[in-house]
Amino acid sequence: MKKLGVIGGLGPMATALFMQMVTEMTEAEVDQEHIEMLIHSCPHIADRTAYILDHTKTDPKPEMIRVGQGLAAQGAELIAIPCITANYFYTELEEGIHIPIINAIKETHRYLTERGIRSVGLMATSGTIESGLFQKEFLSSDCSLVIPSPERQQEVMHLIYKNVKANRPPQMELFGRVSEELRAGGAEVILLGCTELSVIREDHGIGGGYLDVMQLMAKCAVEACGRLKQEYQELITGDR
Numbered sequence: 001m002k003k004l005g006v007i008g009g010l011g012p013m014a015t016a017l018f019m020q021m022v023t024e025m026t027e028a029e030v031d032q033e034h035i036e037m038l039i040h041s042c043p044h045i046a047d048r049t050a051y052i053l054d055h056t057k058t059d060p061k062p063e064m065i066r067v068g069q070g071l072a073a074q075g076a077e078l079i080a081i082p083c084i085t086a087n088y089f090y091t092e093l094e095e096g097i098h099i100p101i102i103n104a105i106k107e108t109h110r111y112l113t114e115r116g117i118r119s120v121g122l123m124a125t126s127g128t129i130e131s132g133l134f135q136k137e138f139l140s141s142d143c144s145l146v147i148p149s150p151e152r153q154q155e156v157m158h159l160i161y162k163n164v165k166a167n168r169p170p171q172m173e174l175f176g177r178v179s180e181e182l183r184a185g186g187a188e189v190i191l192l193g194c195t196e197l198s199v200i201r202e203d204h205g206i207g208g209g210y211l212d213v214m215q216l217m218a219k220c221a222v223e224a225c226g227r228l229k230q231e232y233q234e235l236i237t238g239d240r
Helices: 012-025 048-053 061-073 084-097 104-114 126-131 133-138 150-164 172-184 195-203 213-225
Strands: 004-008 037-041 078-080 119-123 144-146 189-192 210-212
Touching (some): 004 213, 012 037, 012 195, 037 061, 048 126, 061 078, 084 104, 084 133, 104 210, 119 172, 126 133, 126 150, 150 195, 189 195, 189 213, 195 210, 195 213
Parallel strands (some): 189 210
16 A cells, blocks of 8 residues: 655644545555545644635745655655645646646546546635636636626635535525526536535535545545545536
C-alpha cells in the first residue's frame, strides 16, 4: 500500500470528515488492512479564497508546500488536500512538494463525463468560482457548467464561512435556494465543490442529484493506496 499524506486544517472539520471517508471506503477486515495516513492539520494556513480574490492578502502556497514537503519526508507517496479551492495552486504545489497530488477538478470532470452527465451545477467558494477552475476544465467537454447568481453565491459563502467554518448549524433554506436556482438552470447534478459543503451532506438529508467532490477525492485516494469497497463506485446521491 502507498502511504497517503493529507494537508489538512483547511478547514479542520473537513479534514476530520475526509479521514472518516477514507476509512469507511476502504475494503478491510482488520486494522492492518487500512491505509496508512500521515495527516498534518495546519489551520493557520492563510485563507485560499481571500488570496485568490485579492493578491495583497497572505499567500497560502508557501505554507502548504512546507507542510507537503514534511509529509513527503515522512514517507507519503500521494497527497490529498481536503480543500477544493486549493486546486488553484495545484501546479506550484506539485512542483514544490515533488510527489503526486490528487487533482480534484480533473477527477470530477472525468467521473461525470464517464457517466454521460451533460449539465452540472456548482456550489463552491467565490475563490473557486472566480478562478474558473471548474469552468476551464469543463470547456474541454460537452458537459456545461451552471454557476449561481451573485445573490445565491453570497448564500453559498454564508453556508461555508458563517455556518460550517464557524461551527454553527447550516441554514438549509439557503442550501435549498441555491440548489433550486441551479436545477432551474438545467443542472442534472450539483457539485458540492467545497469541503465544508461535504460536512453539510454528511449531517443533513440533501436529497438526490449531488456529487460530493471531497468524497470523490477520498475514493481516488483509496483506489490509489488501498482497496475500494464496491458500494462506493457510484457517488451521485439518489436518483438524478
